[in-house]
Amino acid sequence: MLDSAAPQVPASPTVIVIGAGIIGASIAWHLARRGAAVTVVATRTGGEATPNSFAWINASWGNPEFYYRLRLRSMREWARLAEDLPALPLQWSGGLCWDLPVGQLEAYAVEHGGWGYDLRPVDRAKSLTIEPNLAEPPEFALFAAEEGAVEPVVAAKLMLGDAFRLGATLLPDVVVEGLVEESGRIVGVRTSDATLRADHVVLAAGSGSLAIATTAGLDLPMSSPPGLIVHSRPHAKILNGLVIAPHLHMRQTSEGRVIAGSDFGGSDPGADPQGVADDLFSAMKAMLRNGDVLELETFTVGHRPTPVDGFPIIGAVDQAPGLYLAVMHSGVTLAPLVGLLAANEIIGGTPDASLAPLRFSRFASGNARLTHGRA
Structure with missing residues (x-):
């Protein structure tokens, strides 16, 4: 819920966005389009998490209906975003899932x-026409025709x-050391070099959001599990x-x-990330015809910002007026819609009902918990 006692929002509010991953970038872009004075x-x-993402755009299984519909709506927003930014490396390839x-x-x-x-049921022969390699x-598998990647x-x-x-x-290359509070309201951020002030502060720093929120007395109930992803050298198509198989999800990037x-989300690398990467890459090659031609280029380990119930935390915070949270694991799927709705809420000052189940307030003592399957 937005703070009803907050000062009158100026025609062109000043907004600091902490974080330049896919979520922070989307919020900054949508705010700038609405005329806000934005500092990222x-x-x-x-x-930090964005470069290590599998980057699957989906509204797949394990979601309660309200969250499915939010994700599906964001898939549509990706298409809209591509109209405004036609250079987006976006592929609506569909996904074969079993x-x-x-x-x-x-x-x-x-x-x-x-x-x-x-979702289209497919047999072995049809699977081979979709992914002949x-x-x-x-x-038996399902082909999710609407899914894609970026x-x-x-x-x-x-x-x-x-x-x-x-x-x-x-x-x-600026480290935010904390949030600045005056008279019970968040009015800026403190870095090692300066104090920056704004009408609103958006916290979209992924796993780094936890420490920053703590400086305003907020305990974000989240973890940052690691995920290892292997990357081959570029190869012909x-x-x-997308291939969503048991224990192995893979896709080919626009660079090959x-x-x-x-x-x-990637594999937990444990104490031997190189060994996990080698085993995973071997399994990937074995799943593909002529997979031996693929060469491992690198592996990455990302830390996924994951609220404890699996759902995003999005919106203004009653305990810290002036602060807007945008912390989630499904950042790639949700980025364009979160950017749009956050800009609407910050500039318009009116809460969006579709985000009501995702507020920070749901973690208050006694509040019901959501049930989530897949992110």
């Missing part, structure tokens, strides 16, 4: 298909670049779209790299 403060342009037992796949198709998700195609760092930098064209300011994790 970040330790790394492109973010990472559940057959009974659960069928239940997923009935539920999400009933909600309007385009699978070494062992599944006997190259997230390029997308974030494109949004930031256009925001700067519209007048936004970037302060790169070997995959047409085949990337994979043990699930969409």
